[in-house]
Amino acid sequence: MTVLEAIKSRKSTRAFLDKPVEKEVLYKLFDIARFAPSGHNVQPWEILVLTGQTKNKLSDALVEAVKSSVERQYDYIYEVKDMPQYIKDRRRACNTRVFEFKNLDPKDKVALQEHILENFRFFNAPVELLLLREKNLGENTFIDIGIMAQTIMLLALEFGLASCPKTSIAAYAPVIKKTLNIPDTKMVIMSISLGYPDNNAYINKLTMDRIAVGDFVTFLD
Secondary structure, X not given: OOHHHHHHHOOEOOOEOOOOOOHXXXXXXXXXXXXXXXXXXXXXXXXXXXXXXXXHHHHHHHHHHHHOOXXXXXXXXXXXXXXXXHHHHHHHHHHHHHHHHOOOOOOOHHHHHHHHHHHHOHXXXXXXXXXXXXXXXXXXXXXXXXXHHHHHHHHHHHOOOEEEEEOHHHHEHHHHHHHHOOOOOEEEEEEEEEEOEOOOOHHHHOOOOOOOHHHOOOOOO
């Protein structure tokens, strides 16, 4: 698979086969991912690879937090109210696309909560990657974490794996830290569900549009 093919074929996968990912495969993936670039080569990422009972324990804790309406508490500013309108429009379009594809009425609170809980059940993926960094770092390191996340997701395709990046999990940083005994000096950034894709699952046929080059690139001669 070429880099071009990987970038164009990567998508958020929301249904996985009930098949474990071999540790040897994961190690090979990370052994290549470690070459991802970072500012001043600080390599601020820390990754917890959750499988089996540990993964299930965290999932159960997060599902309970959502059902119990535990207050969301991120380690960073997740969003702002006065974001540009075109960003709001893109976000709304994304949600609408997903709801229509799943034939989900967002006014149906029961169905909507079940939709949300799928994130915290990790879409039944056999592996959940939790990406952390030290709290006492500059915001520039968020860029480094994002680069590492994309590197992992592209490499996953090379090994026949699929992925789904999620920042929703960061809403319950205290729950995650308590469940996994993570010190509060760490910041929970995001997670990535990882596994072998169920290519027959309807939800995995969902795709998203992308804006045109002219909508985000300006050439200055």
